[in-house]
Amino acid sequence: MYQTDPPRPPQETMPTMYDLPSELVGESGLPDEFHRIQADLLSETCQPLTYPSEEILLASDLNLYYDPRHPLWYKRPDWYMVLGLPSASQQQDLRLNYVIWQEGIDPFLVVELLSPGTEQEDLGKTLREVNRPPTKWEVYEQVLRVPYYIIYDRYENHLRAFKLMGTRYEAISLPENRFFLAELELGLGLWQGSYQQTTGLWLRWYNAAGWVPTRREQAEQERQRAEQEHQRAEQERQRAEQERQRAEQEHQRAEQERQRADKLAEYLRALGVDPDSLS
CATH class of the missing domain: 1.20.5 (Single alpha-helices involved in coiled-coils or other helix-helix interfaces)
Structure with missing residues (x-):
């Protein structure tokens, strides 16, 4: 488990996911086509052998509220994974946001898909402004201490991976643009192919047998x-x-x-x- 026990402000009832906004005025509520398709492929092929599927949250563009001292501060990772978390079994229980002080479990892995406007912050190259929330890199590395941080630049076909070592992220060597996570018995890598009728170089999960098949591929294999x-x-x-x-x-x-x-x-x-x- 990757849990946090953040300090609670005294004599204050903390907001839940139902109290916090899932969108802010001026921000897009939906990802673009690439972000949507890439997130779908990550979720569809993420099948760890070490955790049952009902204990894994796979989230895309779901607001992540991380600081109980500043309950309106949030980040919106392009895709992230939380382990050991019971999934919702009823539609009315589906999450509007992911609130750390409510859930009690930090993400295990975060994926950011670089866009020209977010590249500097995603790569930790921007400095925090005074009286402003911390950057993504600071939140993932220092606040939530997410064990794995993955960055994919589709414009340059460049995959980067970082692992939390002590208090800092260290780059992972990526021979053949892929790396294996022993904790999941799964790996992430770049795959050239067609998904949802779109051909390109996609970030995708694999296991010891090869690329984890999508539902369509499984159906074709069965056929x-x-x-x-x-x-x-x-x-x-x-x-x-x-x-x-x-x-x-x-x-x-x-x-x-x-x-x-x-x-x-x-x-x-x-x-x-x-x-x-x-x-």
Whole structure:
């Protein structure tokens, strides 16, 4: 578990996700097409072997409120994962926001998809302004202490990964643009292919067997397996039919030989020769 126990302001009832705004005026409430498709692919292929799916929150553009001393401060990661958190089983319980002091568990991994307007902050290259909230990098590294921070720049096809070591993020070496997380028995890497009818270089999860298949790919694999089983069954049926035909032909040849023998015996008897006496 990756939990926090932030200090609570004295004699104050902390707001919950129902009290805090899920959008602010002037901010887009929906991601662009790339962010939406990329987040869908991450969520669809994220299937850790070490946690049941009902104990994992996979969130995209869900406001993350992180400081009980400043309850209106929030970040909106492009995609993040929280482990050991019961998922909502009823529609009315679906989260409007993710509120750290309400949930009690910090994210395990955050993904930011670089945009020209957010690149400097995403990479920790901006300084915090006086009397302003901390930057994304500061929140993920120093406030929430998120173990893994992933940054993907689709414009440069550049993947970066950072792991929290002590109090600071350290870059992870990414041979072949992928890395494996032993805690999940899953890895993240760049995959060239088509998803939701869009071809490109996508950030995607993989396991020991290869890229984790999407639902469409799983359905296609099942269709191919069913087709292969059908073909094997058809081949077996054809082999059985061929065996039946060969047996029928052997039976017909044996019947023809018997009929010839009967005719010969009948001819010999007409000549006064007992065929049974012939050697």
